[in-house]
Amino acid sequence: MKPMRKPFRLDPIFPFEIVFEQLRTTRNELPDHLHDLYELVYIHRGNGTIFIDNALYEQKPGDLFLIPGNTIHRAFSNAAEPVVSTAVFFAPAFIRSEWVDDGYAPLKGFDIARHKGRYKLSLPDELQQRFQSVLSDIDRETKSKEVGYRHAVRMQLQRLLLWVNRIPAARDPDSNANTRIGPHWMLDAMREIDRDPVQAGGLAELSAKAGVTAPHFSRVFKQFTGMNLIDYVTVKRIVRVKSLLLASDDNVEAIALECGFQSLPHFYLTFKKLTGMTPRAYRNSYLEP
Structure with missing residues (x-):
């Protein structure tokens, strides 16, 4: 039977989700499935079995499972002693950093899990x-949504991945360290979009510059960022709008046009969807004493 693709409805600027201490039963276990996001599964209590990439593993307290994106998996509940687990889902770009530490890559453990x-x-x-x-x-931060919670979650996830990479069993002494998260051409494309989300170009231009086909570019981009190219560019444009709203006295419509939004109704809907408020309310919230 063909595996199902698990859907996610994530915040485009926060491609992360945690399901904390969930009791796993036959009713809530998915059939064979996969998804673009990377997944950490930690077992708190109970016993069970999990199928990952054509192999079965026993689940017991203290076990941690590293499931790279687009890896088929499925858990089987134990009626007598069901598993209680926490699952963390994230896009690789969520932990991307502009600097690297030679010999360390946050996703190295996932790479080894896939290859070995x-x-x-x-x-x-x-x-x-x-x-x-x-x-x-992490669960508390995602629920409270206090100021800086996205930053806090990202730091805590980085801490978990650091611990994973320091476990001897998660390292592969026979492989050369890879400090990149994603291929060079993908990082170059993301940097270009970050620098200028208005003039960076669309799928055709970016894929041609990367030297890959448009479908391949789209597929890898979605796996790496957790969103498609249009959504990613839109988020970056909204980030620029927010900056200009606070740094200039230009009216909202002029800023929207400058940031690449040709349809003002679409701009207003998008801004409120991503920020939870209107552009004027956002500006005023920072101007008020």
């Missing part, structure tokens, strides 16, 4: 406690 077929790690007791604490902090 080692998707399961058994955490030592002390690391289990630290993992549980950070997962609880």
Whole structure:
């Protein structure tokens, strides 16, 4: 049977989701499925079995599973002692940094899991406690949505990935360290969009410059960022709009046009969808004493 593709409805500027301490039952287990996002699964309690990429693994407390994007998997619940687990989903671009530490790549553990077929790690007791604490902090941040919560979640996820990469079983001494997250041409395209989301060009221009086909560019871009090219460019344009709203006295319509929005009704709808307020309300919220 063909695996299903699990849908996500993520915030385009926050491609992250956590399902914290969920009781896994036959009713809520998906059939064979895959998705573009990377996934961490930590087992808190119970026992069960999980199928990942043509192999079965036992699930027990303290186990951590690294599931790269587009990897077929499925969990099987144990009626007598069902699993309670936390699942963390994120797009690779969510943890992208403009600087790298030689010899360290946050997603190295996922790369090795895919290439070596080692998707399961058994955490030592002390690391289990630290993992549980950070997962609880992440869940609290995503629910409270206090100022800076996206930044806090990103930092906490980076901490988890750092711990994973320091586990000997998650490292591959026979492979050369790869400090890149994604291919060079994808990083170049994202930097170009970041610099100028208005003049960066569309799919045809960017894929031609990258030297890959448009369908391949779209597929890799979605896997890497968690969103399609149009949505990504739109988010970057809104970021520029927000900056200009606070840095200039230009009217909202002029700023929208400058940032590439030709349809003002579409601009207003998009801005409110991504920020939760109108452009004028956003500007006024920073101008008020």
